[in-house]
Amino acid sequence: MILDEPTSALTESEAEHLLDILRELKSKGVTCIYISHKLEEVFDIADSITVLRDGKTITSDKKENFTMNKVISLMVGRELTQRFPKVQHNAGEVILEVKDYTVYDPEIPNKKIIDNVNFYVKRGEILGIAGLMGAGRTELFSSIFGAYKGRKEGKVFLEGKELTINNPNEAIKNGIAYLSEDRKRYGLVTLMDVQENIALSNYDRISKFSVINNNAKVKYAEKYVNELKIKTPSLAQRVGNLSGGNQQKVVLGKWLMSDPKVLFLDEPTRGIDVGAKFEIYNIMNELVEMGVCVVFISSELPEILGMCDRILVIHEGKINGEFLIEEADQEKIMHCATGGN
Amino acid sequence: MIQSKAKSEAIEKRSLNIDIRAYTMILALLGIWVIFTVLTHGDFLSSRNLSMLARQMSITAILATGMVLVIVAGHIDLSVGSVAGFTGAVAAILQVIYHWNTVPTIIITLLVGFIIGTWQGFWIAYRKVPAFIVTLSSMLVFRGGILLITKGVTISPLHQDFGIIGQGYIPPSLSIALGVIASVAYIIIDINNRKSRIKYGLSVPSLSIEISKIIGVIALIALFTGVMISYEGIPVPVLIVLVLVLVLTFVANNTTFGRYVYAIGGNKEAAIYSGINVVKTNMTIFLIMGILSAIAGIVLTSRLNAATTSAGNLFELDAIASAIIGGASTLGGEGTVPGAILGALIMASIDNGMSLMNIDYSILTIVKGLVLVIAVWVDISTKKRG
Numbered sequence: 029m030i031l032d033e034p035t036s037a038l039t040e041s042e043a044e045h046l047l048d049i050l051r052e053l054k055s056k057g058v059t060c061i062y063i064s065h066k067l068e069e070v071f072d073i074a075d076s077i078t079v080l081r082d083g084k085t086i087t088s089d090k091k092e093n094f095t096m097n098k099v100i101s102l103m104v105g106r107e108l109t110q111r112f113p114k115v116q117h118n119a120g121e122v123i124l125e126v127k128d129y130t131v132y133d134p135e136i137p138n139k140k141i142i143d144n145v146n147f148y149v150k151r152g153e154i155l156g157i158a159g160l161m162g163a164g165r166t167e168l169f170s171s172i173f174g175a176y177k178g179r180k181e182g183k184v185f186l187e188g189k190e191l192t193i194n195n196p197n198e199a200i201k202n203g204i205a206y207l208s209e210d211r212k213r214y215g216l217v218t219l220m221d222v223q224e225n226i227a228l229s230n231y232d233r234i235s236k237f238s239v240i241n242n243n244a245k246v247k248y249a250e251k252y253v254n255e256l257k258i259k260t261p262s263l264a265q266r267v268g269n270l271s272g273g274n275q276q277k278v279v280l281g282k283w284l285m286s287d288p289k290v291l292f293l294d295e296p297t298r299g300i301d302v303g304a305k306f307e308i309y310n311i312m313n314e315l316v317e318m319g320v321c322v323v324f325i326s327s328e329l330p331e332i333l334g335m336c337d338r339i340l341v342i343h344e345g346k347i348n349g350e351f352l353i354e355e356a357d358q359e360k361i362m363h364c365a366t367g368g369n
Numbered sequence: 370m371i372q373s374k375a376k377s378e379a380i381e382k383r384s385l386n387i388d389i390r391a392y393t394m395i396l397a398l399l400g401i402w403v404i405f406t407v408l409t410h411g412d413f414l415s416s417r418n419l420s421m422l423a424r425q426m427s428i429t430a431i432l433a434t435g436m437v438l439v440i441v442a443g444h445i446d447l448s449v450g451s452v453a454g455f456t457g458a459v460a461a462i463l464q465v466i467y468h469w470n471t472v473p474t475i476i477i478t479l480l481v482g483f484i485i486g487t488w489q490g491f492w493i494a495y496r497k498v499p500a501f502i503v504t505l506s507s508m509l510v511f512r513g514g515i516l517l518i519t520k521g522v523t524i525s526p527l528h529q530d531f532g533i534i535g536q537g538y539i540p541p542s543l544s545i546a547l548g549v550i551a552s553v554a555y556i557i558i559d560i561n562n563r564k565s566r567i568k569y570g571l572s573v574p575s576l577s578i579e580i581s582k583i584i585g586v587i588a589l590i591a592l593f594t595g596v597m598i599s600y601e602g603i604p605v606p607v608l609i610v611l612v613l614v615l616v617l618t619f620v621a622n623n624t625t626f627g628r629y630v631y632a633i634g635g636n637k638e639a640a641i642y643s644g645i646n647v648v649k650t651n652m653t654i655f656l657i658m659g660i661l662s663a664i665a666g667i668v669l670t671s672r673l674n675a676a677t678t679s680a681g682n683l684f685e686l687d688a689i690a691s692a693i694i695g696g697a698s699t700l701g702g703e704g705t706v707p708g709a710i711l712g713a714l715i716m717a718s719i720d721n722g723m724s725l726m727n728i729d730y731s732i733l734t735i736v737k738g739l740v741l742v743i744a745v746w747v748d749i750s751t752k753k754r755g
Contacts, residue, residue, distance in 0.1 A: 175642050197644035206642070214642045217635035219702040228632055229643040231625040238625045243569040282643065 029053065032063045036299055039160050039327075040362075047073050065299065066328075067096050079103055104303035112334025113306065115313045119337060120151035123321045124204075124290045129182030131164070131171045131345075141167045141178060143345040149290060149321045154312060156336030157325040158361050164345040165325050166209055169292045173206035174199045175214075186289065200229055203289035207279055207296055209325070211272075215279040218268030222260050223249035225267050226281045233285075252281030257307060273304025280311065290321040297331060309335055329358050341365050393751060394695065394711050397744075401715065405722030413722055420600040426717030427606035428453070428665050428672075432688035433695070433709040434610075434617045435661035438654050440692050441621075443634040443701030444500035446655075447685050448489065448507035449662045454681030455511040456482050456666030461524040461676030464531060471531045479663050485511070486659020487652075494651035508685070515678055525675030534609075535671030538602035547603065548594035552587045559583060606668045610710070613661070618706040626653055634701030690737075691716055694744040715740070 031050075035043040050060055050073055064070050070077060071091065078088040079102045086102050100111070131142035142164045149155050159165050170176040172184055174193040184191045186202055193199045199206070208214035216225055226249045227234065234244040249263045256277040260270055267278050276296060283291060293312070297305040312322050312335060326332050332339060339356050341349035341364035349364030405413040412418060432449045439446045460478040463469040469477075485507070492503040539547065559579070566573050573579070597603045621627040629650045632640040641647055665684070670676050695712030697704025719740060723733045 173642075195644075195646075196642055197646060200644040208642060213636075214638050217632050217639050217702070219635040220631065224628065224632075228628075228640075228645070231628060235625050240623050240625060240628065242623065243565055243571060246571055247569055 029058055030061045030063070033065065033299065034062075035064065035066060035069060037161070043069065065301065067099060067302075070099075071096060100302050103301060104306070111306070112331065113309050113313060114334060115316075117152050117154065117313075117316050117337050119153040120319075122148045123151050123187055124149040125185040126172065127183040127185070129168070129172070129184070130180065131167050131176065132179040134177040134179075137179065141345055142171070144182075145342075145345075145347050147340055147347060147350075149323055151319055151321055152316055153337040154316055154322045154324050154335055156332040156339040157323060157342060158329065158332050158339055159327075159342035159365050161327060163342045163365070165342050166294055168342070169206060169294060169323065169325060170208070172199075173204060173292065175206065200286050200288075203287065204292070205229075205283035205286055205288035205290070206292040207276075207283055207294060209295035209298060211276055211279050215282075216267050216275055219266060221264045221266055222253065222258065222270075222278055223263040225278050226252055226285055229282050230285045248285055249281075252284060256281050256284075256311060271301075271304075273300035273307075276300055276304065276308065277311075280308070284315075288320060290323065291315060292323045292325065294325045295327065296324075297326070297328070305331075329361055332361070333358065343367050391696075391708070391711075393747065394708065394715070397747075398711060398715050398718065401718050401722070405718070405725070409722065409725045412725055416596050416599040418721065418725065419596050420604060422714075422717055422721045423597075423607045424604045424672075425721060426713045427604070427610045428669055429684065429687045429691055429717065430610045430710050430713040431606075431613060431661055431665045431668065432684060433691040433713045434613050434706050435658040436685075436688040436692045437695070437697055437704045437706050437709045438617070438621065438627075438630055439500070439658055440689070440697045440699065441634045441701060441704045442630045442651065442654050443637070444493065444651070444654070445689065445699075446489075446500065446504045446658055448504040448511060449658065449665070449688055450681040450684035450686075451508045451511035451515070452482065452485050452659065452662035452681075453666040453669055453684055454676075454679075455514050455518075456485070456663040457670035457680050458515050458519050458524065458666075458676040460531075460667055460670050461527060462518060464527045465524050471528055474531065475534075475667060478667055479660055482659045482661075482663020482666070483656060484659070485662070486656040489659065490652040490655035493655060494648045500655075515676075515680070519676060519678055521678055523675050523677045525673075527670065527674055531671050532674055533605055533671070535606055535668045535673075537605040539605065539608060541598035541602045544594055544598050544602040547608075548590050552590050555586055555590075556583055606672070609664065609668065613664075614706055614710055621706055626650060630654060631702060634703075636702070687713075687716060690741050694741060696748055712744075715744070 034046060038046065047069065050062070054060060062070065062073055071094075074091050076088065076090050077094055077099065079086040079099060081103060125148040127146055129142060129145050130140055133139040133141050145168065147155075157165050157169075167176055167178065171178065171180050172193070174195045174197075184193065186204070191198075191202055193202065193204070196206070212218065217228065220228075223245055227240075227245045230248070231240060234241050234248065246263060252258070253260065253263065258270075258274050258277045258281065260274060267275055270278065280296070296308055300308075309331070312324065316322055324332065324336055333353070333356060337353055339349075339351045339353065339361065340347050341351075341361055343349075343365055344367070348367065348369070349361070351360065402413065432453065436446060436449065456478050459481050460474050463474045463477060464471070489500075489503050489507055492498045493500045538544075559582075563573050563579065574582075594603070597607075621630070629640065629645045629647075632643070632645055633647055633650055637647065666681065669680055673680070691712035692704060692709040693699065693712065694715055695705065695708030695710070697709065716737060719737055720733065723736065
């Protein structure tokens, strides 16, 4: 049996259950090939490990002969001293403030998906949003961004000024950007090339009377391809032909070009390789350094704990816990995420 | 710097690649021309026949330029034939029954096209009714509309100056002047582009390549003008097509609206999340299509010197086929205006060549139908290899 990233859309307990099933199958003599980015799972379930990079087999051996760090360095082809480049940030004034925010289900108009949440984001901090799948994190932030179809109530303040955002265009104009958890569906036009995808949200900036300055477009695209180290044979490469990590960086480039004050990153490292993950963490740190507020939504607790300065835990549409990084650990967050206090 | 140079080179390589795909269509066209030339003992390539061919394709080509945008955005427009027939009938009624002059007739007819576009755009963009349904409805509504306003009879004749639009020729001397103006304009634009690329620090092709490119384009312009003036000059409807192709190619590639059309067709959700106003873009697409349908209607009525009840029947299928033979994807996101014109030219060539050979209309229709499938199959299989 071949399983390709089977747990990427599962909660932790569901994933655990799946692994149990696999162990049972194994004992019945079924050979399984388990493809995953999640090394914890690989070490949990595998008997032997094969590392592929750039379409070549790097190594294949018994699990006992590997450590997690060794696998990572084999995957990226160089030694990574740490998995998370944690930098100490100094949080400044409050930039984004969300008050009494409620989001309703688009199909069932009276069902609340997000129930009366209040929070703020400060300049120069990474705010982590933890929670289980279906807790309402994506709905909350795509709603603030104006992209969610369900009705919403509540107030959003950006730099003290109240905003009414009805669609993504208004959000982008006000300096709010949202990198979706599903880049193929909501992030990229895979038929278009790298430069077009980067420019897509920003054509107003490089056009006069709606005539596009194509040279400026190339210039901007070059800038972000270099800054974000997007590996592409050319700016005219269709993004559909790029790897997941590079596709994600193209989406990131698009949002950086829009010059955001607040950037929502919804599962930005999902389904991309360890090396690209590390680069995205670094980019997050650089953005914070430049004064951008970063909201980091992730289902992987290690990266939340490894990158954030402050963590909100969402459980069934409510904020069920707030931690400074110093006082947070995996157990506390899981406890809140599953409904405990 | 070195890196960016390598990148720019890669871009050029890619644009060559694209040309190769376009070349297969051009090769197919040339192949068809060679076959017909042989089969008709050279009649096909006579300047008279080429001039006629260009005129015959003009109405389909006008509709196809807009149809590309519609299809790229992921829609379809089944109404263009009926709308062209209806607007053509409006023009004929204004001239024949109300004795209007040609210029106000044209203005009002275009306005009618604009209003029809607004109507369709309203239902599609704002009321979210699928374009297939809205335009199917309009196809019936305006087919009925033609019968209603013409009371089922052919309306003719129109003023003589109205006839120029569909039947007239630009006199040879003026045709040559236009050819020269087009050549000079191309050189100026090309030099400006080059300067601007240098200003932005982007790589430019070497001067010799640039010059040979200019010479190639001018040679094409000269060849076209030469063939046309050796008959009677550039036909007016062909000139209209050329202008529309230039304008719509520019709109598709170099305006925000044009890029939004491709983005919406490629991935509507991502377009919305990127802040693109999908409603406004869809509205604009159908406005443009309405106006183009009216232009086609004017040319049609002028060419026939009459408005008939069956005018424009099935034109939508020719326009859709042209766009698709020219590389537009029915799934949206792909297609070009010049490609659609090439498609229209291929269809018109088959039409014209087989008529020259006195092949029965039934066979002609069958062949045209088969060409559509084969062209799309060739396109799909070359894409797979690429």
